[in-house]
Amino acid sequence: MQNENCLFSKHTNHSLIIIALYVDDLIIAGTTTDVNEDKHFLNSRYVMKDSGHVHHILGCEVNCDLNTNTLFLTQRRYIHSTVKRFLNTSDLRKVGLNASPMDASISLKMVDIDEDTDRQEQMKSIPYREAIGSLLRLVAGTRADIAFAVHTCAKFSCKPSIKHRKAVLGIFR
16 A cells, blocks of 8 residues: 555554545544544544545445445446436336346447448437446446446447447446
C-alpha cells in the first residue's frame, strides 16, 4: 500500500486499521475500539464530523450486516438507471435472469462491408458506445462477472451491427 496516496494502514499488536481518504471523506475500517481511538486522535487535530457507518462511496451502495460481519457493495441504483436508459419498454418486459451474460451460441464478428446501408444508418442512431461505457463502469465497480462479455462487445465499438447490439442487450438482461 506504499504507492496508494489515499490509503493508509496502521498495524497494532492485535489488529489492522485501514483509512481510505477521498477528497474530504474518510472511511476507517478496523475493530470498534481501534476505530474510536483513531477518530478521537484525528478529531483532536482536525475539525471532523462523524457521519456514522458508510452508506455510499464512489457511486456504490454499502450494506453492512453486523450480525454476520459482512459487507456488501452494490451499484443497484446505477444499474437500474442504466437499464432504463438503454432498454426500451418492450425490452424491459423481457428482462429476467440469464445464466450467463453472453450467449455462447452467438458468434460476434466484424461487420461485413456488404451489409446494407439501412442497417448501418440504423446503428448510427443507437448509443452502442455509451452502453459499453456504462457497462465498463459496472465492471470496474462491482460487476466483474460481466467483464468478459463487455470486453468482447467493446471490441466492435467502431462499427457495431445489430447482432452486437443484441449481445449488449443480453448483458443488460
